[in-house]
Amino acid sequence: MKxxxxxxxxxxxxxxxxxxNDVPLxxxxxLIQMFTSLQNKEEIERIANDVCAILPHAKLIGCSSAGxxxxxKMLERSVVLSISVFENTTLHTLYMDDENSHRLGIKxxxxxxxxxxxxxxxxxxxxxxxxxxxxxxFNSCNKTGVLVAGGMSADLFSFDDTFVIYQNKIYKKxxxxxxxxxxxxxxxxxxxxGWRAVGPTFTVTKAEGNRVYEIDNxxxxxxxxxxxxxxxxxxxxxxxxxxPLLKQKNGVLVARAMVSILEDESILYAGLFEEGDKVxxxxxxxxxxxxxxxxxxxxxxxxxxxxxxxxxxxxxxxFLSFELEKAFSHIAQLAPTAGFFTYGEFYxxxxxxxxxxxxxxxxxxxxxxxxxxKKEVPKQTDAPVQTGKLTESATLHLIDYVSKxxxxxxxxxxATKFKLNEFLEAINSVxxxxxxxxxxxxxxxxxxxxxxxxxxxxxxxxKSHNIVRSPLIEADVFKIYGKPYKKAISGTExxxxxxxxxxxxx
Numbered sequence: 001m002k003x004x005x006x007x008x009x010x011x012x013x014x015x016x017x018x019x020x021n022d023v024p025l026x027x028x029x030x031l032i033q034m035f036t037s038l039q040n041k042e043e044i045e046r047i048a049n050d051v052c053a054i055l056p057h058a059k060l061i062g063c064s065s066a067g068x069x070x071x072x073k074m075l076e077r078s079v080v081l082s083i084s085v086f087e088n089t090t091l092h093t094l095y096m097d098d099e100n101s102h103r104l105g106i107k108x109x110x111x112x113x114x115x116x117x118x119x120x121x122x123x124x125x126x127x128x129x130x131x132x133x134x135x136x137x138f139n140s141c142n143k144t145g146v147l148v149a150g151g152m153s154a155d156l157f158s159f160d161d162t163f164v165i166y167q168n169k170i171y172k173k174x175x176x177x178x179x180x181x182x183x184x185x186x187x188x189x190x191x192x193x194g195w196r197a198v199g200p201t202f203t204v205t206k207a208e209g210n211r212v213y214e215i216d217n218x219x220x221x222x223x224x225x226x227x228x229x230x231x232x233x234x235x236x237x238x239x240x241x242x243x244p245l246l247k248q249k250n251g252v253l254v255a256r257a258m259v260s261i262l263e264d265e266s267i268l269y270a271g272l273f274e275e276g277d278k279v280x281x282x283x284x285x286x287x288x289x290x291x292x293x294x295x296x297x298x299x300x301x302x303x304x305x306x307x308x309x310x311x312x313x314x315x316x317x318x319f320l321s322f323e324l325e326k327a328f329s330h331i332a333q334l335a336p337t338a339g340f341f342t343y344g345e346f347y348x349x350x351x352x353x354x355x356x357x358x359x360x361x362x363x364x365x366x367x368x369x370x371x372x373x374k375k376e377v378p379k380q381t382d383a384p385v386q387t388g389k390l391t392e393s394a395t396l397h398l399i400d401y402v403s404k405x406x407x408x409x410x411x412x413x414x415a416t417k418f419k420l421n422e423f424l425e426a427i428n429s430v431x432x433x434x435x436x437x438x439x440x441x442x443x444x445x446x447x448x449x450x451x452x453x454x455x456x457x458x459x460x461x462x463k464s465h466n467i468v469r470s471p472l473i474e475a476d477v478f479k480i481y482g483k484p485y486k487k488a489i490s491g492t493e494x495x496x497x498x499x500x501x502x503x504x505x506x
Contacts, residue, residue: 003307034062063153066314097174105137151342194289242319310339
């Protein structure tokens with residue numbers, strides 16, 4: 001397998017590049033992944049036409065992006081071509097559409113998955129489809145656990161113009177995909193989040209699919225204003241992309257980024273929520289991102305790689321900017337590397353394919369016993385720790401410490417509240433309780449009071465407590481008992497129990 005990555009400039013230069021690198025122009029085992037954040041669709045289709053004309057039997061899939069990745073470099077408004085020249089791997093590509101994302105996933109899976117399929121790379125339109133529903137449909141047909149990689153097409157944070165590419169055509173909706181099949185093909189995946197949950201835990205209280213109306217019984221925008229400030233709310237969703245909601249799914253901490261705000265001010269996210277989901281706001285860390293070294297995992301598992309693909313969330317780029325290139329350099333040192341910034345990336349764990357956000361997902365390919373473009377991996381040296389990194393590390397540690405203590409306090413409070421509620425319920429079941437203001441007007445009675453007095457609550461509230469006074473008791477007795485009550489409470493409301501004289505003979 002030979003992996004080449006090219007920043008397209010012109011047809012003439014592209015032909016020259018292919019000849020210099022001895023690419024067989026009429027080979028049918030060539031996969032081209034095309035990533036672009038250009039906005040001129042006519043220009044994109046012209047480039048796709050040129051590529052397909054020069055490599056007539058190659059399989060081309062691609063999509064719009066929030067930026068391109070070429071080796072360790074981040075680009076914008078470019079066209080990056082990832083050219084994989086296989087020797088013993090067969091390719092099957094497709095474009096499909098269906099207005100229902102779950103059904104679309106089923107269709108793509110049924111068309112691509114075969115007995116010897118090792119890997120599927122798929123790109124789905126990022127605005128017209130729900131990535132998690134697409135993968136749920138795909139997973140329902142993926143009985144053998146074929147690795148799925150790729151992501152949702154994106155744009156440069158305008159959230160209004162995404163598309164997928166199949167051969168020389170651009171499609172505003174649907175999905176493209178390629179199935180890789182071959183005995184010699186080895187596939188490996190990895191991912192890195194680098195965001196952590198901070199602050200209190202909230203509960204999703206009203207949601208439909210990826211549309212969230214309320215969290216903690218508050219409109220979502222209200223909660224964002226309380227937690228992140230009014231300045232952030234004025235420019236949603238772009239201003240909150242770097243502060244995703246985090247939740248646990250299958251034991252994995254996953255992020256959900258905001259995609260758009262609807263007219264009723266409900267929020268669309270790049271992933272599904274269910275009512276009752278526990279969520280926290282996420283905070284990113286360049287230190288955590290750059291601390292991820294996939295080469296260590298590959299070395300431990302004794303795996304070689306010939307090609308690396310990065311499908312990374314657009315929010316990482318917005319938050320970390322060119323700091324990300326440090327993380328990409330770890331990968332580019334291992335093998336030729338290309339990719340794009342997504343509105344949701346696909347990662348396959350031991351169980352199924354998942355939609356992630358705010359994450360780097362990595363796909364590594366290797367064809368055993370074939371040509372291998374070796375890259376020299378520089379030896380890691382212990383660089384002096386910078387003061388800024390220590391400050392960031394200490395700040396994150398402090399946030400973790402405060403968050404954990406808040407969670408412990410919340411648990412203790414919930415446990416105490418539970419016990420108190422049980423105690424109050426027990427009291428209410430056996431004790432007669434009424435509550436009055438200083439004028440003797442009833443403001444509260446419990447069920448036992450209703451039962452023993454013979455009055456309903458609606459008949460008692462607002463009435464003088466004399467309504468339950470026994471005619472057998474002299475009025476002077478109540479004056480005797482009333483004086484210490486008034487003196488003790490000094491202007492506040494008070495509780496009266498079954499020992500109150502008004503009920504003593506009932």
